[in-house]
Structure formats: C-alpha cells, structure tokens
Amino acid sequence: MVRFHLLGQSTRPVLLYIRPPWDFSRALTQNYAFSSIFIVSLCMNVSERVSTMNDHHFQNLRIEGFPTHMSRLFDDLAALDKKIADRWKIRTRDNPKHILSTADIDFILADVIRSARTTDITEKQGLAIVMLLNASLAANAAKSGPALDRVAYYVNIWEKALRLNMQPIVDVEDLLPIALFLRNGVVSRVIFKSPGTKISYAPFDYIAVGQLILNRDVQVFMSKTGGLSALADVSGEYWHEANLFMIYNMEARERRLNFVHEGTHIIQDWEDVSSFVHEREADAFIAQAVAELTLYPDAPETDDVSLKSLAAAKMVINKTAIDSNKDWQTAYKNVVIAVGHVYKQYGVRVNPVKKGEGASERTKYREIVREITIANKIRDAILDKVGETLNSVLP
Numbered sequence: 205m206v207r208f209h210l211l212g213q214s215t216r217p218v219l220l221y222i223r224p225p226w227d228f229s230r231a232l233t234q235n236y237a238f239s240s241i242f243i244v245s246l247c248m249n250v251s252e253r254v255s256t257m258n259d260h261h262f263q264n265l266r267i268e269g270f271p272t273h274m275s276r277l278f279d280d281l282a283a284l285d286k287k288i289a290d291r292w293k294i295r296t297r298d299n300p301k302h303i304l305s306t307a308d309i310d311f312i313l314a315d316v317i318r319s320a321r322t323t324d325i326t327e328k329q330g331l332a333i334v335m336l337l338n339a340s341l342a343a344n345a346a347k348s349g350p351a352l353d354r355v356a357y358y359v360n361i362w363e364k365a366l367r368l369n370m371q372p373i374v375d376v377e378d379l380l381p382i383a384l385f386l387r388n389g390v391v392s393r394v395i396f397k398s399p400g401t402k403i404s405y406a407p408f409d410y411i412a413v414g415q416l417i418l419n420r421d422v423q424v425f426m427s428k429t430g431g432l433s434a435l436a437d438v439s440g441e442y443w444h445e446a447n448l449f450m451i452y453n454m455e456a457r458e459r460r461l462n463f464v465h466e467g468t469h470i471i472q473d474w475e476d477v478s479s480f481v482h483e484r485e486a487d488a489f490i491a492q493a494v495a496e497l498t499l500y501p502d503a504p505e506t507d508d509v510s511l512k513s514l515a516a517a518k519m520v521i522n523k524t525a526i527d528s529n530k531d532w533q534t535a536y537k538n539v540v541i542a543v544g545h546v547y548k549q550y551g552v553r554v555n556p557v558k559k560g561e562g563a564s565e566r567t568k569y570r571e572i573v574r575e576i577t578i579a580n581k582i583r584d585a586i587l588d589k590v591g592e593t594l595n596s597v598l599p
C-alpha cells in the first residue's frame with residue numbers, strides 16, 4: 205500500500221527493477237549458475253564455485269561446520285528462531301538430510317507467514333530459513349527446487365508488503381562504498397544518448413548519483429534478512445517520488461549491476477525528463493549491460509532483455525551508438541521491445557517532477573554535475589602541470 209502512495213500511480217506501481225531471468229526449479233534442473241543459490245550457499249560458508257555447479261556438485265557439498273549428527277541443525281536453527289526450529293523438527297523428524305517439499309515449507313513457515321502480516325521478517329528468521337533450505341539443497345539440490353520456489357513465493361509477497369526488514373543506511377562509511385563504486389571505472393564507458401528518453405548519460409552523471417546518496421538526497425535502504433531477500437524477484441528499486449533506493453540482493457555481482465541500473469533511474473528522476481516506462485527501463489538495462497561488459501567481459505546472455513541489452517551495450521562501447529546510425533536505432537528498439545515483454549506497461553509515461561517540486565531536483569542535480577566537471581578540470585589541469593614539471597625535470 206505504502207508503495208502505491210509513494211509511487212503516486214493511480215492503478216499500478218511503476219516497477220523499476222531487475223527481474224532475475226530464470227525460475228529456480230529450471231535453474232536447478234538445467235544446471236544454471238544463479239546468484240540466489242550463491243547467496244544461500246555463501247551464508248553457509250560453502251567454498252564451491254557455483255558457476256560450475258551441477259546436481260552432482262550440490263550433492264557433494266561440504267559445508268564448513270555443518271552438523272554431522274542429527275540434532276545439530278536443530279540446535280543451530282533453535283538458536284536463531286525456536287518456532288521455526290520446532291516446526292522443522294516435527295516435519296523432518298530431525299533429519300538434516302530431509303528433502304523439503306512445498307508442503308513442508310508451508311508447515312515450517314506457518315508462524316513466520318502469520319507474523320509477517322504485521323511485522324518485518326527478522327534477520328534471525330531469515331538466517332534460519334536460509335539454513336534449513338541449504339540443508340535440503342545439500343541433500344539434493346534438484347529435488348529441493350519446488351521448496352526453494354515456495355520460499356521465493358513468500359519472499360516476493362513479503363517484498364511487496366515491505367516486510368523484508370528494510371533498514372536505512374545513514375552512516376557515511378556505509379554509503380561511501382556505493383559512491384566510490386559509482387565513481388570508479390565501472391561506468392567509465394557508459395556514454396550514450398538514448399533514442400527513447402533523449403537523455404544523455406555519461407560517467408559524471410553516476411558520480412553525481414553517488415553524491416546525491418552521500419548527501420542523503422537519495423536515501424538508501426538495505427534489506428537485512430540474512431540473505432533471504434536474495435530470493436526476491438526484485439533485486440533493487442528506486443522510488444522516484446520519495447527518492448528512496450531499496451536494495452534487496454546482497455550478491456556482489458548482482459548488486460554492482462543493480463547500482464548502475466538503479467543509478468540510471470536516479471539520473472532520469474533528477475534530470476526531470478518525462479518519458480515512457482519501457483524507454484526508461486531500456487536505458488537502465490543498456491547502462492547496466494555496459495557496466496557488466498566492463499566488469500565481466502564474458503557476461504552471459506541470460507534472457508531476451510539481457511541478450512538485446514548486451515548487443516546495444518557493445519555498440520555503446522564501440523562508439524557506434526550514435527543517432528545517425530540505423531543499426532543503433534534498431535538495437536535500441538529491440539531492447540525496448542524485450543523490456544516491454546517483461547514490464548508490460550505499454551504507453552505508461554513517468555513524470556518524475558513531483559507536485560510542488562518544480563525544477564528543484566533538476567537545478568540541484570545540474571549544480572552537482574557542474575561541480576564535478578569543474579573539479580575534474582582542475583584535477584586535469586594539475587595533472588597536466590605535474591606532467592609538464594616532470595617532463596622539464598626528467599631527462
């Protein structure tokens with residue numbers, strides 16, 4: 205409900221998010237690497253490389269400190285949440301190798317599902333759920349697929365109800381890594397003018413986003429659920445009405461791309477340009493894909509959006525993403541179409557100027573960008589000077 209108010213849309217919220225391209229059961233049976241499992245695994249100190257995992261690997265996982273006798277998992281669960289532990293024990297007869305079913309999940313989570321109607325999922329509850337899921341995945345990953353999907357189903361409900369323990373990040377030392385990330389090389393090749401929104405994106409825009417975050421003009425919230433929120437379809441969201449940046453996924457790769465994707469939405473909001481949802485998303489997916497190729501040159505095409513975005517991103521990187529190039533116009537349109545199949549908000553226009561806001565965001569944003577540009581010029585001038593001095597001193 206809150207979200208509907210914050211987004212100020214009459215019927216549906218404007219979803220600005222990255223959707224994982226696969227469902228969990230399929231990912232398991234087709235042996236895809238996928239980030240959510242990675243998170244779940246990380247929480248249990250699994251040192252396996254998930255990217256090359258298959259069912260065989262899952263069955264042979266060795267989890268550090270994992271219980272060898274029956275009651276240890278129960279003890280670990282009970283230390284986190286007694287109710288979850290008790291229900292797990294009843295259902296599995298205290299067998300850590302029990303492969304969980306959909307019905308098991310419904311039974312074990314009964315208390316959590318009830319309490320989540322009025323209160324947030326706690327970090328300990330999240331950890332306990334991740335822990336019992338992990339045990340089942342370690343016993344048999346493929347057969348645990350439906351249970352994983354069932355937990356994901358609840359996590360998505362809790363995400364939409366804002367029950368995933370969203371905590372504001374306020375300390376500068378916690379915000380600084382985000383600002384520094386947007387300042388470093390990852391967005392250095394994000395330079396293009398969108399044929400859709402007509403917005404021009406450049407690295408200094410992302411530096412400005414980092415500045416907005418440090419200034420708390422954009423407020424960052426992070427889900428603290430012991431890794432459970434990684435199972436949500438939404439890995440990040442930007443609420444342009446309230447300037448809130450919500451982060452769900454804790455997996456490093458996903459989160460980095462998420463910063464660039466949502467950072468692009470933040471630029472769109474603060475540039476105060478009205479445009480269509482599909483075009484805003486296309487811009488964000490292309491920027492994200494440019495960053496992805498910069499970070500991971502072998503980035504896999506995981507679905508149609510990713511396929512089309514990576515193709516367009518390669519043109520941005522090759523500097524052929526220019527208005528007069530018909531191939532670029534086509535590549536851009538292809539991204540918009542692919543995004544449309546996922547977002548389905550045909551003809552929905554976003555006007556990022558809030559009531560009573562006027563041009564205040566745009567003015568402030570432009571001022572930050574101007575300061576960054578001046579700072580860069582001064583730095584370049586100093587570096588030139590240093591270079592000259594060195595050249596005159598060195599033989």
Ligand SMILES: [Zn+2]
Nearest residue numbers: 220221485488
């Ligand atoms: Zn988006």
